[in-house]
Amino acid sequence: MTIRPDLAEKIAGRVRYATDLEVPGMLWGALVPAPVAHGRLRTVDLGPARARPGVVAISATELAALVGGRQGDRDRPAFPRERVEYLHQPVAAVAAPSLAEARAAAKAVRVEVEPLPVVSDVDAVFPDWPGSSAAQHPSVAAHVHARRGDVEEAFRTAETVVRETYRTASVHQVALEPHACLAEVEGERWRVRTSTQSPFGVREDVASILGIPEESIVVEGTWVGGGFGGKGASFVEPWALLLARAAGRPVRLALTYRQEFLLGRTTLPAVVRMETAVSAGAIRARRVRLLLDVGTSLPGRDFATGYSIGFLLGPYRTPTFEVEGYAVRTNKPPFGPHRAPFAPQCAFVVESHLEEVARRVGIEPAAFKAAHLWETGGTTPFGQPITDFGLAAAHAAARELADDWRRAAPPGHGVGLGMGFWSTSTGAGGEARVTVSADGIRILQGEREIGSGSVLVGLAAVAERRTGLSRHRIRVEYGDTASAPYDAGVFGSRTVGALGRAVDDALVQILGTLAQRAGAPTPVRLAEGERGVELEGRGQRWPIADLLTDEERAQGGLTAHGKHYGRGGKIDESLVVDGTFYAYTDFTGAAHVAEVAVDAQTGSVRVVRYAAFQDVGTVVDPPTARAQVEGGIVMGLGTALTEEAIWSAEGRLLNAGLVDYRLPTISEAPPIEVTFVEGHPGAGPFGAKGLGEPPIIPVPAAIASAVRAAVGAHVTELPLNPERIARALKREEP
Amino acid sequence: MSAHPLRLRVNGRPVELADVPVTERLLDTLRGRLDLKGTKEGCRTGGCGACTVLVDGRSTLSCLTLAQEAAEAEITTIEGVGSDAEGHRVQAAFEAVGAVQCGYCTPGFVMALTGLLKERGAAAPFGEFLEELGGNLCRCTGYGAIVRAAAALRAEAASR
Numbered sequence: 066m067t068i069r070p071d072l073a074e075k076i077a078g079r080v081r082y083a084t085d086l087e088v089p090g091m092l093w094g095a096l097v098p099a100p101v102a103h104g105r106l107r108t109v110d111l112g113p114a115r116a117r118p119g120v121v122a123i124s125a126t127e128l129a130a131l132v133g134g135r136q137g138d139r140d141r142p143a144f145p146r147e148r149v150e151y152l153h154q155p156v157a158a159v160a161a162p163s164l165a166e167a168r169a170a171a172k173a174v175r176v177e178v179e180p181l182p183v184v185s186d187v188d189a190v191f192p193d194w195p196g197s198s199a200a201q202h203p204s205v206a207a208h209v210h211a212r213r214g215d216v217e218e219a220f221r222t223a224e225t226v227v228r229e230t231y232r233t234a235s236v237h238q239v240a241l242e243p244h245a246c247l248a249e250v251e252g253e254r255w256r257v258r259t260s261t262q263s264p265f266g267v268r269e270d271v272a273s274i275l276g277i278p279e280e281s282i283v284v285e286g287t288w289v290g291g292g293f294g295g296k297g298a299s300f301v302e303p304w305a306l307l308l309a310r311a312a313g314r315p316v317r318l319a320l321t322y323r324q325e326f327l328l329g330r331t332t333l334p335a336v337v338r339m340e341t342a343v344s345a346g347a348i349r350a351r352r353v354r355l356l357l358d359v360g361t362s363l364p365g366r367d368f369a370t371g372y373s374i375g376f377l378l379g380p381y382r383t384p385t386f387e388v389e390g391y392a393v394r395t396n397k398p399p400f401g402p403h404r405a406p407f408a409p410q411c412a413f414v415v416e417s418h419l420e421e422v423a424r425r426v427g428i429e430p431a432a433f434k435a436a437h438l439w440e441t442g443g444t445t446p447f448g449q450p451i452t453d454f455g456l457a458a459a460h461a462a463a464r465e466l467a468d469d470w471r472r473a474a475p476p477g478h479g480v481g482l483g484m485g486f487w488s489t490s491t492g493a494g495g496e497a498r499v500t501v502s503a504d505g506i507r508i509l510q511g512e513r514e515i516g517s518g519s520v521l522v523g524l525a526a527v528a529e530r531r532t533g534l535s536r537h538r539i540r541v542e543y544g545d546t547a548s549a550p551y552d553a554g555v556f557g558s559r560t561v562g563a564l565g566r567a568v569d570d571a572l573v574q575i576l577g578t579l580a581q582r583a584g585a586p587t588p589v590r591l592a593e594g595e596r597g598v599e600l601e602g603r604g605q606r607w608p609i610a611d612l613l614t615d616e617e618r619a620q621g622g623l624t625a626h627g628k629h630y631g632r633g634g635k636i637d638e639s640l641v642v643d644g645t646f647y648a649y650t651d652f653t654g655a656a657h658v659a660e661v662a663v664d665a666q667t668g669s670v671r672v673v674r675y676a677a678f679q680d681v682g683t684v685v686d687p688p689t690a691r692a693q694v695e696g697g698i699v700m701g702l703g704t705a706l707t708e709e710a711i712w713s714a715e716g717r718l719l720n721a722g723l724v725d726y727r728l729p730t731i732s733e734a735p736p737i738e739v740t741f742v743e744g745h746p747g748a749g750p751f752g753a754k755g756l757g758e759p760p761i762i763p764v765p766a767a768i769a770s771a772v773r774a775a776v777g778a779h780v781t782e783l784p785l786n787p788e789r790i791a792r793a794l795k796r797e798e799p
Numbered sequence: 800m801s802a803h804p805l806r807l808r809v810n811g812r813p814v815e816l817a818d819v820p821v822t823e824r825l826l827d828t829l830r831g832r833l834d835l836k837g838t839k840e841g842c843r844t845g846g847c848g849a850c851t852v853l854v855d856g857r858s859t860l861s862c863l864t865l866a867q868e869a870a871e872a873e874i875t876t877i878e879g880v881g882s883d884a885e886g887h888r889v890q891a892a893f894e895a896v897g898a899v900q901c902g903y904c905t906p907g908f909v910m911a912l913t914g915l916l917k918e919r920g921a922a923a924p925f926g927e928f929l930e931e932l933g934g935n936l937c938r939c940t941g942y943g944a945i946v947r948a949a950a951a952l953r954a955e956a957a958s959r
Contacts, residue, residue, distance in 0.1 A: 075902030076893045076909065078837025078877030085836040239938055241841045241849055241903040290839070290903030291938050322842040516901025516939045688897055692940060696900065699941030723846025723936065730933040732926065734942040 068536050069689075070521055071514060083245035083260035083287040084319050091247070092121065094301075094308050094318030095167035097157035097174045098327075099149035102185075102396040102716025104178035106147055106156065113173040114159050120170040121312040124157035131310045135276035143274055143303045149178055150361040151398045152716050153327040160308040160316045183716045187336055187356040187393045195338050195354045198391055200643065206359055207366045207392035209374060209644030213446065214385030219350030223342030227422045231337045232782040233410035234709035235358075237326060238403050239728060242290020245319035248305035255310075256283045257302050262292040262515055263554025268546045270299035271306065285545035286513030293700070294402035295330050296515070297556045326721035329398025331710055332407060333358040337377060339418040343426050348384075348437055353377045355390035357407075360397035367392070369400070369407070372647045375447065376411035379419065380456055380486040380654060381437040383446040390644075396716040402556065404697065405487055405758035409704050409765050412485035413783055416766035421779060430770075431464045431482055439486075439652075441745065448637030449648050455680030455745035456654030460484055462740065463656035463678045470660050470674075471774075477662055478673060479775025483766030484656045488649030489747070489755030490557025494630040495564035496550035499528075499571035501579070502622030503597030503610040505538030508568055511549035512560060517696075517757055518689040519560035526685040527565040527750045531572045533590035538598060550626065558755025561685055562651065562748060563629050569750040571627025576600075578623060583607040631748060651747045653754040655679045657698070657763040659735075663775040668790035670706055670772060676738040677763075682747040682754035694739045694760040701764025702729045709784050807869055809833060810879025819866050826850045826861040829876060837877035837906050841936075848935030851907040851914075852876050858914025860934070875913075877906035886913040888955065892948040900939030908945060911935045912952070921957035928953065 074080050097109075111122040123131065125144040137143070144156055157174050161167040184190060190204045191197045200208035220226055246259035255277060261267050264284040272279045289296060305318035320328065340352040355374050359366045370392040378386060416434075423433035439445065441454045463482055470480045498509040506528050514520040525539045543549065552564050580589045585602035592601045596608040610618070617623050634648035660673040677694050684690045707727040711719045720726045746752025765783055773779050778793035802818035809829070816832060826843070829835045829852065841849030843862045850861040853875035880886030889912050892898075899905050915931050923931075929946065937945060 069897060069899070071902065072894055072897060072899055075899045075905050076890050077881065078906040078909075080902050081836065082839075082903065084840055085830075239936075240901070241839070241847055241936065241938060242901070243841075289901060291901045293938065322844065322847075518900065692897070692900065692944060695941035695943035696939050697941070699943075700938065722844055723842045724844060728936050728938070729942075730936065731942040731945060732929040732933050734946070737941065737943060 069518060080288050082242050082290050083247065083258065084242060086247040086258060086287065086317060088247065088315050091315040091317055092160035092162060092312050093164040093167045094158060094160045094305055094316050095171040096155040096304065096324070097159065097171045097176060098153035099156050099178060100176060101149065101178050101180045102152040102183045104149055104180040106145060106149055107179055108175060108177035109157050110175035111157060113175060114170040117161070117166065117170050117173065119162045119166065120159055121308060122157060122159045122170065122174060123307055123311050127311065131307050132275050132277055137276035138273045141274055143307060151396050155304065158304045158308055160312050183714070184395045185712060185714045185716050186334065186395055187358045190393050191356065194336070194356055204394045205391050206394045207370045207644060209371045209646060210389045210642040211640045211646055212387040212642060213640050214350070216350050216352060216385055216387045219385045220340070220342045223349050224344045225426050226340065226342050227425055228340045229418055229421060229781060231339065231414040231417070233335050233413065234783050235331045235334045236403055236704050236708045237331045237710055237726065238293035238295030240291030240293055240295055243320045243322055243325050244296065244300045245317070246302050246305050247315060247317045248302065248309040249315045250306060250310040253281050254283065255281055255306050257306055258285045258287050259302050260287050260289045260296060261513070262289065262296045262556055264513065264546050265511055265551055266297060266554045267299045267302055271302055274299065274303045275306065283545050283547045286543065289513055289515040292515040292555065293404045294406060294556065297402055297554065300330065323721050326710070326726065327718055329360065330401030332403040333360050333397060333400040335410060337414050339414060341418065341422045343422060346426060346428055348381065350385035351378065351383050352386065353388045357390060357392050358395050358397065359392040360395055360400050362399040367645050368647065371645045373407040373411060375646065376408050377415055378446050379415035380439045380484065381419070381434070382439065382443070386446055397712060404700060404761050408485060408487060408762045409701055410783060412483065412762050413765035413769055416483050417769050417781065420770060434484065435460060447640060447646060449634045452652050453745040453747070454652045454654065455742040456484065456486055456656065459654060459656040459678035459680050459742045462742070463658050463676070466676055467658045470658060474660060477775060478660055479663065479771045479773065480658065480660050481767050481770025481772070481774050482656065482658055483763035483770055484654065485762030485766065486652060486654035487759045487762055489562055489651045489653060490559040492631040492633040492650040493553035493557060493559055493563060495552040495567045496626060496628045497564060497567040497571055498550050498624060498626050499568060499575065500622040500624040501575050501591070501598070501609060503608065505540065505598055506532065506534060507540050507542055509542045509544055509549055510564060511544060511546065511552040512555050512564060513543055515555050517693055519555060519757060522686050522689045523561040524565055524568050527561065527568050528572060530685065530751055531569050532576065533592060534598060535593065538593065558757040558759065561750070561753050562755045563631060565750045565753065566629035567627040569627065570629060571625040574625040574627065575623055579609070579612050582612045651754060653680050653747060653759050655759050655763050657767040659767040659771040661768065661771040661775055663772055663790065665776045665794065668787035668794065670785065670790070672702060672733070672735040672768070675735045676740070677760060678740045678742055679756065679760060680742045680745055680754065681756055682745060682749065682752040683743055684741050685751065685753050690741065690756055691739050693756045695737050697760025698737055698764055699729050699734045701761040702768065704783065705765035705768040706784050707786060803867060805866055805870055807871060808873045810875060811882065821865065821867055823866045824862055825864040825866045825869050828866040829861060835876050835878050839903055839906055848911060849904055849907040851910040851935065853910055853914050856914065856917055858911045877909060880909060880913055883913065885916050888952060889913045889916065892952050896944050896947045896951065898940065898944035898948045904935060904937040908935050908937065912949060916952060916956060921953045925950065925953065
């Protein structure tokens with residue numbers, strides 16, 4: 066059994082989240098939404114709201130005064146000045162003594178907007194794409210283009226060319242806890258307690274949005290009720306801080322669940338054109354074109370396009386290729402990262418497409434893929450060397466299991482295989498302050514546990530593995546951005562891989578110092594003894610208490626500051642025609658097998674069983690690792706089968722709630738077999754690779770492949786809902 | 800808006816409130832007036848199950864229940880469910896299998912499962928039993944550990 070220090074408290078309902086925070090004298094915040102998706106802002110009249118007792122109201126006009134005349138990032142002001150760009154975009158905010166009064170005051174604000182034409186989706190921008198696209202189009206926010214070799218020649222002379230168009234839907238993170246924070250401003254000290262994956266990231270964002278220096282801002286993470294990428298950047302914090310400044314009192318601001326959907330930060334929809342040229346059973350060339358709807362996002366648009374597009378080539382050797390991507394601005398909210406941002410969608414596209422290619426040239430799809438799969442020591446199409454990579458081993462094991470399941474599958478059932486790769490963000494930096502005393506190990510760090518266990522369990526497991534000390538003697542502590550050492554945050558599957566390296570670095574320093582003082586033969590470990598924790602080397606033991614100086618004893622132990630700032634890889638820049646492309650940092654992957662039962666009449670899908678083969682390098686805590694894989698897979702089933710945010714031509718989100726936006730439920734979750742493929746070490750401590758994101762990546766691909774095996778429906782859109790499956794079946798009919 | 804006195808029992812203790820508006824939701828009474836913040840506020844539209852409590856032993860969405868509807872009823876929340884034999888077993892099973900990640904859905908799941916075991920015990924087929932829990936969403940665990948906890952509880956109930 067795992068030791069999860071938060072388990073008992075959470076089961077007893079004693080954990081306090083940001084939505085539970087209340088302090089005396091606090092006001093409640095509410096946001097004032099834009100009434101149309103695009104338009105010129107004519108009036109934001111706060112008067113009627115301010116006329117109500119105890120109400121504070123602010124809009125763009127008050128911004129400069131509230132931040133002492135400073136100027137924040139003009140690309141993402143807290144409130145718009147001239148133009149609203151998506152429906153429900155906050156144009157003002159209010160605070161009042163109760164939530165009901167705040168909501169009523171928000172409704173009282175008079176907002177007048179002169180409507181402008183709404184750009185609702187990418188098809189409206191480039192109606193006959195890919196023929197009509199142009200990097201100079203005013204709606205294009207970013208353009209990337211790269212190529213290698215004579216693509217035109219390869220397509221002209223190939224034996225077979227397969228061309229297909231795929232579409233993927235917008236999916237929401239749907240953390241059950243809405244975004245919430247409590248802000249307090251005293252003089253030049255801006256303090257916010259918030260539910261976030263990255264306190265330091267929020268500090269940086271708030272500084273940039275409000276134009277105030279980072280040193281004036283203190284961010285304290287609270288317990289987090291689910292993140293999944295949606296709580297990686299700041300969201301409600303700037304508004305709450307501005308309200309607190311205006312009111313001179315603490316302000317709590319939480320989104321309603323409807324606002325969770327309406328204000329977005331979803332993964333946005335995409336259209337992908339895939340073309341593959343094959344001769345003699347081998348891929349000669351590929352062409353990938355991407356139209357990515359980025360809504361009103363400005364930060365991240367280059368990254369989203371230039372990073373995602375590499376995943377559309379997949380983990381396959383491709384000698385000659387051309388990729389071109391457009392980030393298209395539409396009147397939707399800013400997009401945000403969603404567990405392995407856009408990778409499940411990319412894996413669905415490339416896996417389904419290459420399955421189609423293999424079928425057309427008469428080769429068994431898994432064999433065709435295996436023949437092209439990246440291997441350790443090879444290079445990516447962009448010329449980056451591939452670090453130790455376990456995907457080929459995972460795929461081989463998955464193929465074998467898939468064959469067994471196929472032989473046993475009854476009629477109407479289908480077995481499918483999907484693959485995906487990921488690059489975990491071990492390049493982003495982290496630091497930890499670790500103290501060893503007679504009582505045990507204390508790890509002070511700047512992340513908060515968001516649920517996965519990577520902080521409370523993962524970091525402790527790293528310390529246990531390094532020192533040999535039992536985990537009940539190891540405590541992971543939190544600090545706010547003023548007291549804890551810097552860390553980039555819980556994202557990119559990086560906690561164990563990057564922050565874990567910082568913890569390990571500190572422990573190695575401490576063990577070295579203690580060994581030197583004791584004159585102990587190395588390697589040394591820590592163990593429990595009669596006088597508390599002891600240093601142990603070749604059977605000899607020294608109580609820690611005897612190895613500390615008086616000063617260290619007074620300070621609670623011997624402390625070391627560990628750091629890890631990793632390096633990313635490099636791509637061959639000579640391939641880039643336009644825009645920015647990104648290298649990967651640490652290669653990992655997974656191969657999944659799904660068995661589904663499809664009702665050919667209704668197109669409804671039931672996932673009967675599921676198996677995952679995950680390249681993890683080294684498992685640091687088996688129960689937590691398994692839990693990550695199970696959670697990632699079921700979240701992926703939502704992306705595969707039901708989840709889709711749908712906007713109208715007026716830019717109105719039509720399914721802004723959990724009744725119409727359907728998540729997998731407990732009775733739809735299949736039994737899942739999890740196998741860890743070890744022995745392909747990554748950049749993390751003891752060769753560990755990140756595991757938060759990778760398990761979701763192959764899911765839509767595996768499900769699509771299984772649906773096709775079951776009823777012959779080749780579905781080229783996500784999610785694979787009954788309507789799309791029925792339509793594909795109709796198309797396949799002779 | 801009219802407000803009325805409200806009497807109920809919460810976690811075994813009598814509660815008397817002077818004026819509770821007829822539109823006030825039980826969820827807000829529990830969290831706001833009684834400071835029982837273990838009951839989580841999720842979607843407020845009956846779509847997530849995070850706010851589940853027991854009303855006279857039956858699993859109930861407190862976001863869709865008016866406080867006045869619960870007048871004179873016995874309410875059990877996560878803060879009190881440990882004193883109930885069934886509730887205690889559910890909490891112990893969650894702990895034994897580690898059926899928790901972020902924990903936001905956990906109180907609702909504990910309450911829903913407690914109510915379901917009281918109502919259906921081990922009698923219903925397991926598939927049906929799980930379908931009854933379909934109103935409680937969990938985004939972290941993929942439900943695997945929760946299903947393992949439910950299966951263990953049912954096996955235990957069947958052997959009693």
